[in-house]
Amino acid sequence: MSMTEPTLELVAGDLEALIRVTQPxxxxxxxxxxxxxxxxxxxxxxxxxxxxxxxxADPPGxxxxxSAAGDREPVPAxxxxxxxxxxxxxxxxxxxxxxxxxxxxxxxxxxxRHDFECEAFAVGGLHVAGASLRGLSHSWDGRPNQDAFFxxxxxxxRWVIAVVADGVSAAALAADAAEASxxxxxxxxxxxxxxxxxxxxxxxxxxxxxxxxxxxxxGRRLVGALSGDASAGQELPAEAxxxxxxxxxxxxxxxxxxxxxGARRVVRLALAGDSTCAVLDQSDAENPSxxxxxxxxDPDAAVTSNAVRPxxxxxxxxxxxxxxxxPRQVLALVTDGIGDPLxxxxxxxGAHLALRWGTPLAxxxxxxxxxxxxxxxxxxxTAVAVWA
Amino acid sequence: MSxxxxxxxxxxxxxxxxAAGQKIFPVFLVxxxxxxxxxxxxxxxxxxAPALLDVCLEDPTIRDKVRVELIAFNATxxxxxxxxxxxxxxxxxxxxxxGGTAYAGAFTLLRQRTEEVCQELRADGFKVLRPxxxxxxxxxxxxxxxxxxxAFTDLTDPGYAFRPNVCMFGxxxxxxxxxxxxxxxxxxxxxxxxxxxxxxxxxxxxxTSSVLxxxxxxxxxxxxIDTGALDDLDDVYVYD
Numbered sequence: 001m002s003m004t005e006p007t008l009e010l011v012a013g014d015l016e017a018l019i020r021v022t023q024p025x026x027x028x029x030x031x032x033x034x035x036x037x038x039x040x041x042x043x044x045x046x047x048x049x050x051x052x053x054x055x056x057a058d059p060p061g062x063x064x065x066x067s068a069a070g071d072r073e074p075v076p077a078x079x080x081x082x083x084x085x086x087x088x089x090x091x092x093x094x095x096x097x098x099x100x101x102x103x104x105x106x107x108x109x110x111x112x113r114h115d116f117e118c119e120a121f122a123v124g125g126l127h128v129a130g131a132s133l134r135g136l137s138h139s140w141d142g143r144p145n146q147d148a149f150f151x152x153x154x155x156x157x158r159w160v161i162a163v164v165a166d167g168v169s170a171a172a173l174a175a176d177a178a179e180a181s182x183x184x185x186x187x188x189x190x191x192x193x194x195x196x197x198x199x200x201x202x203x204x205x206x207x208x209x210x211x212x213x214x215x216x217x218x219g220r221r222l223v224g225a226l227s228g229d230a231s232a233g234q235e236l237p238a239e240a241x242x243x244x245x246x247x248x249x250x251x252x253x254x255x256x257x258x259x260x261x262g263a264r265r266v267v268r269l270a271l272a273g274d275s276t277c278a279v280l281d282q283s284d285a286e287n288p289s290x291x292x293x294x295x296x297x298d299p300d301a302a303v304t305s306n307a308v309r310p311x312x313x314x315x316x317x318x319x320x321x322x323x324x325x326x327p328r329q330v331l332a333l334v335t336d337g338i339g340d341p342l343x344x345x346x347x348x349x350g351a352h353l354a355l356r357w358g359t360p361l362a363x364x365x366x367x368x369x370x371x372x373x374x375x376x377x378x379x380x381x382t383a384v385a386v387w388a
Numbered sequence: 389m390s391x392x393x394x395x396x397x398x399x400x401x402x403x404x405x406x407a408a409g410q411k412i413f414p415v416f417l418v419x420x421x422x423x424x425x426x427x428x429x430x431x432x433x434x435x436x437a438p439a440l441l442d443v444c445l446e447d448p449t450i451r452d453k454v455r456v457e458l459i460a461f462n463a464t465x466x467x468x469x470x471x472x473x474x475x476x477x478x479x480x481x482x483x484x485x486x487g488g489t490a491y492a493g494a495f496t497l498l499r500q501r502t503e504e505v506c507q508e509l510r511a512d513g514f515k516v517l518r519p520x521x522x523x524x525x526x527x528x529x530x531x532x533x534x535x536x537x538x539a540f541t542d543l544t545d546p547g548y549a550f551r552p553n554v555c556m557f558g559x560x561x562x563x564x565x566x567x568x569x570x571x572x573x574x575x576x577x578x579x580x581x582x583x584x585x586x587x588x589x590x591x592x593x594x595x596t597s598s599v600l601x602x603x604x605x606x607x608x609x610x611x612x613i614d615t616g617a618l619d620d621l622d623d624v625y626v627y628d
Binding site for chain 1: 410411438452453477478479506510515517549550604605606607608610
């Protein structure tokens with residue numbers, strides 16, 4: 001696959017002015033940074049907290065012994081920050097976050113979730129990268145990453161399959177739900193593609209219900225086990241399961257072989273929730289633009305909402321949405337940890353990702369590109385990008 | 389671009405927006421300062437806004453996300469602290485008890501302020517979550533029922549885009565019926581008869597934990613009212 005590096009002068013110029021990289025001598029790093037960076041005292045006559053004067057307890061997630069720094073030089077904020085990527089604009093209070101090595105026991109997961117996961121591969125002129133990162137909120141309170149993703153190929157190698165899932169934070173088994181939902185969606189789609197010569201003939205509505213039932217079955221087992229009796233969950237209604245085990249799930253398929261014009265077919269399957277599917281168009285190299293194919297949230301709503309209707313709750317009939325991916329376009333499927341700050345693409349996050357995703361990235365570079373720090377971007381993050 | 393689904397081409401124009409994508413949660417704390425609040429009741433009420441602001445300050449994941457406005461009302465209503473992020477509030481003027489208890493004035497001011505605050509946030513490029521009102525009163529309203537019902541209807545009209553979820557807290561001489569009548573949306577009404585100062589102190593953690601549960605690290609989406617702090621009190625009536 002031949003890739004010409006696009007010229008992104010305008011975006012790069014804008015972004016350089018807005019990105020702040022913390023220097024080693026910046027005052028916000030090291031133990032106690034959050035308290036040091038606190039606001040000025042407030043006068044309220046009520047005995048309220050004076051953040052400069054009161055020796056407050058360490059925030060959740062503070063490593064044991066962190067206050068006993070001894071004679072070691074403070075570790076720079078650029079190193080200690082849980083994400084550590086580019087600072088976009090003024091990330092306000094999020095710049096003072098510190099990493100947590102403390103993971104509260106969550107759900108029934110035997111495997112400890114890694115804070116970061118990434119992978120990348122190339123196939124037939126496409127480059128595919130995926131990454132998932134524990135967000136700043138969960139880094140703050142000691143919970144694991146509750147997003148999950150799958151990327152891979154159909155059995156016949158004709159389709160790239162990408163799945164992202166976002167466990168609903170309030171559910172005790174959120175991380176398990178995201179893993180189960182993405183895995184079941186992956187399995188079902190891969191099987192359906194294997195059993196059909198033409199994806200247009202696949203009964204996507206039936207597939208959507210199959211995924212939901214499998215997620216529900218898994219949830220019943222885990223929620224039952226959570227109560228100490230695995231069999232107790234077998235009769236639970238979906239609503240009861242979803243209180244503890246719930247996740248969004250979205251799938252995108254990209255056909256490997258292009259048509260005569262270089263276009264590749266794309267299928268989007270929004271099984272549940274508020275993920276965002278977007279296309280970065282670089283046909284005008286100096287003005288790359290985002291097209292939001294499906295926004296996770298209504299951009300025109302006067303009042304926005306974080307509420308979702310996750311799996312395993314019943315969903316509207318699943319409908320496949322078909323599109324095309326043209327040469328020099330990048331298809332991105334992201335959970336709301338990236339979709340919300342990306343918004344309509346005209347944001348700092350949009351400019352940052354347009355700059356970083358201008359050319360295909362290796363797995364670790366892709367992970368780094370998703371580790372930006374931006375005000376309002378504290379959720380877990382997952383992204384899959386496909387470069388055509 | 390040739391995606392065949394409904395699309396909207398959005399090229400960066402005028403430079404990228406720093407606020408876009410940030411979701412702000414406006415919180416309106418409305419405190420009865422009628423004459424009956426004088427003394428330890430007012431002392432207890434005085435701690436509410438600082439406690440809420442401190443919770444926001446202590447948690448960087450919500451510090452920039454919450455805007456707190458303090459409104460006091462008796463015969464009239466006024467903004468004591470305009471909507472601001474916790475780190476921008478430099479002082480909170482002391483509350484003074486006087487006059488009667490006119491809900492209508494508070495509801496009317498809330499209608500005006502919810503719109504002004506939300507529109508201003510949107511104009512600055514933020515996304516706005518549905519506002520919440522924590523309304524605290526220790527006595528029966530002294531204004532006309534018709535006036536306050538009309539003002540409340542205007543505030544919570546389904547056609548009003550920024551209609552808030554209203555949580556009503558009644559303590560002291562407040563009656564259950566008049567408190568419950570003005571709950572709306574996903575709000576609750578809480579009636580705690582008996583020692584009003586003690587009840588007011590008990591409401592503080594309900595408000596702070598509800599804000600955390602609604603937009604903190606493990607928020608599910610939408611308003612969550614956490615009344616767990618009232619579990620140890622006798623004679624607490626919660627309606628949702």
